[in-house]
Amino acid sequence: MAMLGRTANGTFWMARYLERAENTSRLLEAGFRMALTRDAITAHEEWRSVIITVGATAAYEAAHGCDYSGDKVWNFLLREKANPGSVLAMIEAARTNARSVRTALTREVWEAVNESWMSLKDVLARPVREAALGEVLGAVRRQMTLVRGAMDGSMLRNEIHNFTRIGTFVERADNTARILDVKYYVLLPSVAWVGSSLDNVQWESVLRAVAGERAYRWLNAGKMDPRGIASFLILDQRFPRSLAFCVDKLRSNLFGLAHEYGCESTAHQLMRELGTTFHQSNIETILEGGLHEFITAFIASNQQVAQAIEQDYRFYA
Amino acid sequence: MSHLPSSFDEMIAADGSIREAYTGYREWYDGQDQAVLRRKGKEAEGFFRKTGITFNVYGDDAGEERLIPFDMIPRIITAREWRKLSKGIEQRVRALNAFLHDIYHRQEIVRAGRLPQRLIAENAAFLPQMVGMVPPGGVYTHIVGIDLVRTGPDEFMVLEDNARTPSGVSYMLENRETMMAMFPELFSKVPVRPVQDYPRRLAKSLAACAPSCAGESPVVAVLTPGIYNSAYFEHSFLADQMGAELVEGSDLRVIDGRVAMRTTRGYTPIDVIYRRVDDEYLDPLTFNPESALGVPGIMDVYRAGRITIANAPGTGIADDKAIYSFMPEIVEFYTGEKPLLANVPTWRCSEPDSLAYVLDNLAELVVKEVHGSGGYGMLIGPTSSKKEIADFALKLRAKPDNYIAQPTLALSTVPIFTKAGLAPRHVDLRPFVLVSPQGIDITPGGLTRVALKKGSLVVNSSQGGGTKDSWVLED
Structure with a gap:
């Protein structure tokens, strides 16, 4: 059966919103952990960097000025109406998209998304106190895991699945890149860092924000080193939140579509170029050319691919 | 306040005995533990919420979705009662379609002096655009809901005809699903006629009305105003169950004289639209120019006979309440028979x-x-x-x-399940009827709506009504 362009759009954005909600909660988890181990001033700095990472500085300061105390930040990011990018708003947006493409979803996926929305709406109905924060963040992660499991276990591996996966990996790549970019600034304001002693705790927080600290430790026998961490987050194809992993999945789903449709489009051309850039890079060339420049270019290319997909597959009239 | 006349209870006769329709059920019910039933009632509500079987209420908090309360005591009709009812329904639906054809052609009924001209001419539901055209398959009202009320053992009356877009069929289906999930053993004990193939029959009936330009398997789409419409759940449910596309106006466009939908591979023509959008919003070029819910130019395609619109535009003229009062004349005029079902x-x-x-x-x-x-x-x-x-x-x-x-009317009552046990409440019944050139197909039962408030006669879901599973017993 033919798939509506609007349906492709809906599944794509449902997946993006779910992924963003999950990543925001992971970011909060890392921020919370960091803030606990710091004094008040550095804790505020830490929370500020969380707000910068999700790109919500303007909206946050309009609501709370420059007061970056923890409870304000996490409530803003979890549930505040003033924040259109809050976890609650993301989940609501995911559910609205799911509802509008319900005929394309399996009953299991729809019910998982709907139940997540119902239960998190409940959990986030009132401001979250410090004592409950860990539990709330855990609940968000658990719900998102349920949805992912329902998708994995019940969806046909056809175009609907491809568009969903493409949404997931476009969003995840973007989120990991932004975390990397912000942390790069916060931690390494000058290029003179090479060889200087580094604050392990800070680097660990970067890993934590993408749920990669245990994987990294396991691979590197516990040795914290910024070059290794950057390489892990950008280039390690084994780690499901690295840029390389996302690019790889994006590519295979996009070419899955080409196979099913029997033709390629602009998005495939752009995807090839992005893939080539990745294959030709190693951590040395990336650092030489500038990590920030690399990340900025990556975010832009990732966005271009997404936009080409929206056009090629007629998401909009 | 004056006093309401006493009502006919469908389960319990005046002498306290159980009526025939309910004997099998009641035997089962009396063996149930009340506490277990209470728990199951709660579970049912959770099931409806989880599945998203909700309706939106206009004017309430933006986007609020509500449940239509479900009562677990079924409404039961015997095979004999149903045979009689369905004959009457079929006759009425035949008359409705003949009436619509006549109204948009020679208006014989007006010429014969059986219906005042002004009821047609001054009626907003009458569409001049339909004059002289015959819809593909000759069917005007493909899906009809006839609202029936009962006042005695053999007294069923038509309260209202829903000829334009009757809703509620998804509740009929989900209520049965829910009952079967809650009380599987009950269905092996009491033989109930199934309703679950309604979506398949709907798909078949719609496909049978496809225009001549359609291919071997016509492409059917459900047109919805979108997720904020009060019946959106039903639109997506039916599309899903029929394996049809669920489209919005923005997905459609007229290309090369056909109505086509925007797919990821380009525009694909469709043959039959089951539209859940009112006439007024169907085509901004013909009707309300502000409408973003419809398809510009669809009426031209329709008049050229290259798309089927179900139900046909302009069918609303047949379910107008002023026309309703003439239904006995209308039935007699077109069928040549006395109406089998009475009007109120x-x-x-x-x-x-x-x-x-x-x-x-x-x-x-x-x-x-x-x-x-x-x-x-x-x-x-x-x-x-x-x-x-x-x-x-x-x-x-x-x-x-x-x-x-x-x-x-002293509407009949059927018990509902309350904390204090069974309590009688007023009900109506909306059977669903499918019409195609292949015939008239009535799903056994329909949707029973029940006024949950004691003594209330208003069964509408927007006014605090609930629904029940409706059973027609096997012979």
Whole structure:
């Protein structure tokens, strides 16, 4: 059966919103952990960097000025109406998209998304106190895991699945890149860092924000080193939140579509170029050319691919 | 407040015995643990929420979705009762389609002096664009809901015909699903006719009405106003169950004289639209130019016979309440037979004698707006205060054409499950009928709506009504 362009759009954005909600909660988890181990001033700095990472500085300061105390930040990011990018708003947006493409979803996926929305709406109905924060963040992660499991276990591996996966990996790549970019600034304001002693705790927080600290430790026998961490987050194809992993999945789903449709489009051309850039890079060339420049270019290319997909597959009239 | 006449209870006879329809069920029920039933009732609500079987209420908090309360005691009709009912329904639906064809062609019924011309000419539901055209397959109203009420053992009456877009069929189906999930053993004990193949029959019936340009397997799409529409759940449910595409106006466009939908591979023509969008919004080039819900140019394609629109535009003329009062004449005129199903006696307030009678007897009558629906804007005399009646009389005097009146019927009751056990509540029944050139297909049962408030006669979901699973017993 033919798939509506609007349906492709809906599944794509449902997946993006779910992924963003999950990543925001992971970011909060890392921020919370960091803030606990710091004094008040550095804790505020830490929370500020969380707000910068999700790109919500303007909206946050309009609501709370420059007061970056923890409870304000996490409530803003979890549930505040003033924040259109809050976890609650993301989940609501995911559910609205799911509802509008319900005929394309399996009953299991729809019910998982709907139940997540119902239960998190409940959990986030009132401001979250410090004592409950860990539990709330855990609940968000658990719900998102349920949805992912329902998708994995019940969806046909056809175009609907491809568009969903493409949404997931476009969003995840973007989120990991932004975390990397912000942390790069916060931690390494000058290029003179090479060889200087580094604050392990800070680097660990970067890993934590993408749920990669245990994987990294396991691979590197516990040795914290910024070059290794950057390489892990950008280039390690084994780690499901690295840029390389996302690019790889994006590519295979996009070419899955080409196979099913029997033709390629602009998005495939752009995807090839992005893939080539990745294959030709190693951590040395990336650092030489500038990590920030690399990340900025990556975010832009990732966005271009997404936009080409929206056009090629007629998401909009 | 005056007193309501006493009602016919469908389960329990005046002498306390259980009526035939309910004997098997009641035997099972009496063996159940009340606490278990209570728990199951709660579970059912959770099931509805989880599945998203909700409806949106206009005017409430933006986007709020509500459940229609579900009562677990089934409404049961015997095979004999149903045979009789379905004959009457079929006759009525045949007449409705013949009437629509006539109204948009020679208007024989008006020429014969059986229906006043002004009821057609001055009716907003009459579409001049339909004059002289025959819809593909010759069918006007493909999906019909006939609202029935019961007042005695053999007294079923038609309260209303829903000829444009009857809703509620998804509740009929989900109520049965829920009952089967809650009480599987009950269905092996009591033989109930299945309803679950309705979506398949709907798909088949719609495909049978496809225009001649359609291929071997016609492409069917459900047109919805979108996720904020009160019946969106039903639209997506039916599309899903039929394996049809669920489209919005923005997905459609007229290309090369066909209506086509925007797919990821380009525009693909469709053959049959089951539209859940009102006439007025169907085509901004023909009707409301502000409408973003419809498809510009679809009426031209329709008039060229290259798309089927179900139900056909302009069918609303047949379910208008002023027309309703003429249904006995209409049935007789087109079928040549006496109507098998009675109408509720109706006073047309546009006629001076009737108006005078209605004004004198407001406290005993139900007064409805001619074009109203959903239980809004009506007066139920016996349950209204003196002031409410006086206020309504003013409205009625100011615009008598706008109203009809009916006696307050002692609607039959069926018990609902309450904390204190079974308690009788008033019900109606909406059977769903499919029409195609291949024939008229009536799903056994339909949707039973129940007024959950004690003594209330208003069964509409927008006014605190609930629903029940409706059973027709096997022979």
